[in-house]
Amino acid sequence: MVPTGIGVAHLPNQRHKIVAKRGANFTLMVCGESGCGKTTFVNTLFTTTIKDPRKVEHRHKTTSTSSRSSSNDRTVEIEITQAELEESMFKVKLTVIDTPGFGDYVNNYDSWSPIVDFVDDQHESYMRQEQQPSRNGIIDRRVHACLYFIRPTGHSLKPLDIEVMKRLGSRVNLIPVIAKADTLTPKDLAAFKQKIMDVIKAQDIRVYSCPIDSDDEGTTQCNRDIMAAMPFSVIGSTQIVRTPDGRDVPGRAYSWGVAEVENEQHCDFKKLRNLIIRSHMLDLISTTEETHYESYRQQQMAVRKFGEPKQAKGENRKHRDKEDLLRKNFTEQVKQEETRFRKWEQQLMAERDRLNKDLEEQHAAIKALEGELDSVYRGAMRR
Template sequence: MSTVASSSSVEPQQQGSIETEQSSTVGQILPQQPEFKIIKKKLNQGYVGFANLPKQYHRKSIRQGFEFNLLLVGKNGLGKRTLINTLFNRDLTQKAEVDEDEVSRLLSEKLRRLQLQESLNDANNLENSNDNGSKVNLKSINTVIEENGVSLRLNVIHTEGFGDYINNTDSYIPILKEIERRYDYHLEQENLISRDMSEFKDPRIHCVLYLIEPNGHGLTDLDLEFCSKIGSIANLIPIIAKSDSLKTVEETVEFKTSILKQLDQHNIEFFKPSVYENDDKENIAYIENLVEKFPLAVMAGTDLDSNGNRARVYPWGTLNVDNADHNDFTYLKDLIIKQFMEELKEKTNKVLYEEYRSQKLVQLGIKQDNTIFKEFDPVEKLIEEKSLHEAKLAKLETEMKQIFQEKVLEKEKKLQKSENELFLKHKEMKEKLMKQLKALEEKKYHLEMHLQSNGGVDSTKADETSKNGSVNASTTTKEKKKGFLR
């Protein structure tokens, strides 16, 4: 294009001479070439393109699908199965149920093989032996639900026999161990060297829905024990089941206040949706309104009324399940499914599981080493080895000093013991000599008295005898003393 522009800028006289020369040589006249305009587009420098990342995540989510694991706990007769069917608007109980799903079965086998924790085996033996006279069975429902092109792999675990026995002590143990087994299975899969994350399914419990009996008097000891044990390891959501059995709205509000007070007194944690900085005012107001209604009083039902709404029909009137003025079922559905399902999964992954994982690794004796993936530096390695060697020498020196002090103390104790023994021996010999000396003096006294009574000659002999005796005694004592002192 530069050549065209230059040709167009030629003066007319020069063009005419060129055309006459070309006509004389070739015999043709070239037409005058038009001018070309250069169009320059200006790009928007502020646009990069990462604003489309949510669309990419949306495509990825649609392709991979979602998964959710829900644990439903409550006494028999509180409508657990009806609540499941009402939440997901289909009859899930028609699916085949087994006592232990495939994830739990594989988990149990690997835990026995690797022997991660002996207490888990003890707990399983306790469940199988049924020492306390009660048995809690865990039933699993695994299904895939599709809605508007979005698929959800749903795993619902519900209990049978919870709180139905006279002695319900430690009824929470099978449920607690089920949550821990799933955590252990996930931890084991994370630590595999060769793994296919595309085929990996998250077995962790994302939500524990606990059904409270609508007695109107508050939580029982069994409720408090279960909530205190489970609230620290899983997302606990306590709800009042069959709220339509409560007579008035005032009774329901009073019952909720009593439950919240008991939960606060026992420091029981339960899931509450969080408010973030970038949330709009409407979302913040909705979350605050939702939290004020805790614990949610819900009723469930799949029967339809004359208007086609899910409702429970009574002689005195009709209660609509999906009407927020009649019960809190819509808030429960928003909390678990529509609004905060991803938040439940995120808290399970980043808070509850991470805390359990760190405690588990510490119990297994695994310490964190931040130098594993550092680059190798010979100088730093020598400095580190030198410091370790100096520390080792200092430790050996301290141990040698301690051993030397112990030897000195032991020798001093032996010398002190021998000195005490010699002192006692000296004292004993001195006492013996004093007794002998006293006996000789008594003999001398008796001899003198005898000689005085017998006369002069006898007295002279007695004197000599006594002198000789005294000399011998003194000589004996001197020899003994001299030998002892030597």
Template sequence: MSAATATAAPVPPPVGISNLPNQRYKIVNEEGGTFTVMLCGESGLGKTTFINTLFQTVLKRADGQQHRQEPIRKTVEIDITRALLEEKHFELRVNVIDTPGFGDNVNNNKAWQPLVDFIDDQHDSYMRQEQQPYRTKKFDLRVHAVLYFIRPTGHGLKPIDIETMKRLSTRANLIPVIAKADTLTVQELQQFKSRIRQVIEAQEIRIFTPPLDADSKEDAKSGSNPASAAVEHARQLIEAMPFAIVGSEKKFDNGQGTQVVARKYPWGLVEIENDSHCDFRKLRALLLRTYLLDLISTTQEMHYETYRRLRLEGHENTGEGNEDFTLPAIAPARKLSHNPRYKEEENALKKYFTDQVKAEEQRFRQWEQNIVNERIRLNGDLEEIQGKVKKLEEQVKSLQVKKSHLK
């Protein structure tokens, strides 16, 4: 035994602070959690079907078909469904805010207002409850994630989509998704995704992206850090955005004797849980597994705090598109285009747009030429008819002269 070890002070017995994480775990486990998700997008895009697919039960009955027979709704409805999920004794209270009627009207000017008002109202209500003397049990319906369903047109985003997403993204964690992705081919889907990503960046819409820790990037490449898997997962999720979604409430045999949730077509099955068919699994992982806590904490620390600060500083939210209350972006939006592959896509898209514009101009010129030709033809016809009228008038005149002679 060396002298150094012989004289070393005896190690004190552990106080027990290392047990703190276990205590925290116990408290969290007993408290459970609350998660509020809002679904936005035009009627019939599969919002209700998606939520039923996500929770693997009929949480809400799809009434899309019934709606279409009703007269068009004048206002956006806010429809709240509550559910309790339990896994390994952990309870998650889920609130689903459905918004049927969005974008149904001919004039969709400010269609986003009820959605934005709902989010602001929840922040407002929470803030008021915090100011009360007894504030132990708070009613909390602050929205942790907004899923914005984009119609799978393959072309691009409509102005109403851009306007709505812009406003939602300053107030809550916005996650755009491509609805009914099974209606697009793989190639169409890739192009559509790139186009949407471009618009999101150009318009500076701040969508929720999983945190990519800058310090861990190098480790991720070498694969030496345990965090590297998480970073890689985040990167994969970011690359897949906006997620292509397919929803179904039915199960089918996949040909190998397994029942899978899918949509059935004459040519085969679109399997919901198959990563090569759609991004459903990625979105579910983001929402309910990997980034649930991130969604909840960014809502508290970023969106709610911004709202609270602005209100306490005296900004008024008078609704009706009051631009005074447009919330500023606190943190710069995480870039979607960190991947050099997108540069190629960007160039390809620019070329595509230029070609499209050229083709449209050509079509317009041709159309103009056709109109000119048509005018020339009609003028010719008119002259011919006028000539005939003149001849007939002369004939009438000569007949009248003859008639007067006969008298």
């Protein structure tokens, strides 16, 4: 059979070979309150013990400073774990970023700053490396997907959740996740999902939305099913348990039965896994590159000269705190001077009153002496 065309149709095959040879870099961030099962979920997602304190390669320390009081300063460790996964001769260099202890304090004002600053710092680091003469070996830790874990309270999003999700949604592909879905009944879980989506819509929170339209009807329907499940309810467990019908599955065993991780009637774990790994990993990467990173780069280029370093937010915060302290000291000094002036004014008025009184007394004494002098003069004239 004689081949038709000039061979342009073979370009996708060439591209496939290049991508298969290079592999892929993927960075996943998980954040939320402690005790939501973030570590367990990551290990369940990749079917291996990736998140382990002994495997943490880097701890990024940052300070969260509240402008209300310097006593609210606290250090937050952002753990960075790297692993390499291989499946069917294709390698993925995975980076998992964990933010432990988020939202644990009574006063959580500005507690989201370490997470937001970290996302911005990765964009800044990549942009600075791109501006170097040699761009070989660029370290890319831009966050491609952020799973925000929500406690299964059954009520709605807390003000802290709303504030953090607003700030993250404009910087990264935000995916809301309901943790420990097996603690809610199916009816309560459905109502909880609807409440969360209503708040997300009302507060105009940007969450990741995968492309719906596709030439393949099956793919389009699959994408619609995935998006209809948001926020994703998940059950995390690396343990293998036996179901009443004799199947060995990852899940959690209770007195009333077994909650299966990969059972779509129990949770949305499979849909979330398909979204992150099987169907939309490339879209998450390209969206980060073309939307979030480009938005950050354009914002910085509009206010900075080429090659000019970005002023650290910590320095801005220090300057702001110093300015507040100077303003406070100036106000106190003004108040002290006003108090001192009022006291001096009162003393001056009291001294004026005393002098006026003395003057009146002296004037009265003079009048009396003048009267006596007149009497003496008249007496002398009669004689």
